[in-house]
Amino acid sequence: MYKSCGTEYGMGADTSTYGDVYSYGILLLEMLTGKRPSDGMFKNNLNLHQFVKMALPEHVMEIIDHRLLSHEDEVIRESKNHDKLRSIMYETLVSFLKIGVYCSNDSPKERMEMKDVVIEMHKTRDFYLSAEKW
Template sequence: MIAHVSDFGLATIISEAINYSQCQTNSLAPKGSIGYIAPEYGTGANPSTYEDVYSYGILLLEMVTGKRPSDDLFKDDLGLHQFAKMALPESVMNIVDRRLLSEEIEVIRHNRNDNRVSSMMHECLVSLVKIGVSCFAESPKARKEIKDVIVELQKVRDFFLAPTVVRNV
């Protein structure tokens, strides 16, 4: 559970550098962490905020699964995105980092409505993984806008924190 710095905002910085008349060519080389930058970024595509959405999706999936994009598990054509997508929706609990679930497991143990709480937790985790996966569309323009990602994340939060769930921990 260690926080990592992300590449968000990189597209804006580089777009400004491209428009800056005295920028040096070496400042336009791809910058960011391997596994976190969008694939088109390395092919010379113009920087855009859609690349930041890609990076955000990686970070979200990393937080939910506890796996980094450079994990030894990911070889050949299997990456974090495919790993998460293959688990949707039935097997999502198998890929979730157990450290995220410790409190929720206690809630389920002590709550009479444990099936409801368990179902809500599963639905929220499926939604989080879907949001992360949706940030990976191959075409940058097919990716969500970050404002739409935020709206979806807020819906997940509101659903999970709904007052209809009684928590007796």
């Protein structure tokens, strides 16, 4: 069974906030893609982190769980500024996925720190909410 913990766990390393950051990143990727790390598609050294990283940024809409977008798609279709709104939604998804990828790096030292995650999440939220004026 796959456990969502950093690669340093199980290798004799002490637990740390690095593992928490890893778990947060994997959880974020799971929520956005609708895929679990234990999904049968992840074989031959392909994992959720690599799957998302390979899709960024050009193929984001192909890997996003479309159940998340049903309401937004309807709003965008009804808007006069649908191109601008679609661009904002796309950039928001890319940003959230990048945060998940940065948090779930194999190397603990290459992961984002949670204070930086919070800053980036707030920036992304504010950018997304800016769409309300369109």
